[in-house]
Amino acid sequence: MGDYIAGKSDRSGNSVTTIEAIASVDVNAIADAVAKALFLKSKAIGDPNRNSSGDYFDAPEKKKEFDDSSTMKRMADAMIVESGKNESNFKDLGNVKENKAEPDVDKTVDLLKDLDD
């Protein structure tokens, strides 16, 4: 809130009320906010040649994302290299732990066999 001074008169004697605002206002922040608001509006509805995404109607349609799955597959093939030169001092690995199954495992298998991935 700014301070104000009231009850002065002008040169012709008419009584006037002067309000003098003395407050620290961040003018730049207000300007930024207004600019932002105007920009968003103009992008969405301001330009009749643009669609709601802000692209021109006659601009070439954006292509779908490039499908790189075949490259991935080729890379996977290339990565599986078994040089056959590896040597190790083990044949099998792993510590074994046995667990008794929950009673409803068979029911789960029955349910899952009817589900697709």
Next chain:
Amino acid sequence: MAEPEVKEPEVPAVPEAPEVKQESIEESEFKPGVGVDVGTCNIVVARQKKDGTFVNKFHRNMLYPLNVSDESEELLERGDYLYVKVDNKYYVVGEDALRLVRAIGSGEVVRPMKDGILNPSLKSSSELLFYIIKAVVGKPMSEKEPLRFSLPADPIDVEKMNNLFHNMLLNKFFTQMGYNPKPVNEAMCICYDSNPIMKSEDEGDVPLSGIVCSCGGGMWNIALSYKGIGLLEFSCTKSGDYLDELVSQMTGVSVSKVIKTKEKNLDLEIVPVTDNVLQALSIYYDEMIDRMVHYINTEFQDKNSEMDGKIEVVVAGGTSMANGFCRRLAEAIEGSEFPFEIYGVRHAKDPFHAVSQGACIRAQADYEKSKSKKS
């Protein structure tokens, strides 16, 4: 005019898929179907015996490289360490890698996988990983035996990282081994193993319905399941390894020692104020749990209408095994705007083997499905 003789065109024989040898299945003590949990920290393989018992084989997914020399050869022999030799390096494998680092007192273990996928910075990671997987998984009991391997969901915290390549690589590899492999979402495996129940007023107890969390080394994975169908899945890379590294940075203690302390001494119910490492672990565990709850809230917030009842949260994975983890998770859920009504938070019966067992159950269902199609 006599009608021309119509000769049926010869249909070329369609090459058949190799037959599953029934004898070998009948003779085996195991049911057909293998589950493999290829995690950043561990590889776990599960098969189920015909009497119902799950047999899990566990191998720590770690390596310690040594240059080939007379000294290293002597060291390996003396310590009876298991190793693979690739080109001019020995790679000490599994638990032995950790044992060796601790014995030497310097250096760090390396992993063939990082953040849930193959470690791109390790030159021979794929070859080493496959060599190790072969030794842990073993041969199929019959040609094209169904195998399910766990696959993380795409992470929400890392852009441009997806699991497609990892999936294709493992698929190709298991196919070469003679299996019929398919991926299965890691968190959903916990659902199949631990059967979360939704309590609905209309339907009663609804099986395989709830939130499932797999807290591994490289990632945590979360899924929302309804009757065994994954409605939504996501993952995050800030899990166990991330915690270890942060604690190591903050305390100046090596990652290997942090891992040892975490696995042997961490109890989230009692954290001694005098131990910096345990204190730091406790603080970062809280952060990880808060992050999980935050993402559940944001990712699942529009899914609450699909769960018509009170649900439970089931947690598994090595990073969740510290005592008190479930209590802290339950408290974090209670203090948040959780999108579902929760009636319980619990661990899987065996949190360490829940993913491999769940994958095995899914593989068995694949076998049953193919059997019923044939008949």
